[in-house]
Amino acid sequence: MIFEDTGTIGDSTDDTTVDGNGDQRVRVKQGLDVLVTIVGSAGIESFVSFDGSGFTRDASNNYQSGTFTVCDDRGDAGRARAVYLGAAGSSRVGDLAGGLTCDG
Structure with missing residues (x-):
């Protein structure tokens, strides 16, 4: 997953906004x-x-x-x-x- 990290660097615990602080997904690929x-x-x-x-x-x-x-x-x-x-x-x-x- 690639995302714009506007909050805590490296924190991706929330599926909706990545870390809950406004981060946005850029790209998601199959594992x-x-x-x-x-x-x-x-x-x-x-x-x-x-x-x-x-x-x-x-x-x-x-x-x-x-x-x-x-x-x-x-x-x-x-x-x-x-x-x-x-x-x-x-x-x-x-x-x-x-x-x-x-x-x-």
Whole structure:
């Protein structure tokens, strides 16, 4: 789900207005197949937020960056992918590296 967060950054507890403080949904897509898992590293494990300039920001207004590990039900790290997210909002996809695994 993508939404404009006008209240508490990352809070999406109300289905009607996202967090109840005037947030508006921008886009909702079907979820991933249950056989695919995505795990975010520390700092991006719950949400990613972008400011008006495209930079990532956490709830304390610090830059966010990290890696999403994308695995399927085989758990084969050789087939898994990493999505690297930079603080400037850029991302790239690559193979798992630096100790990332599909072990959950």
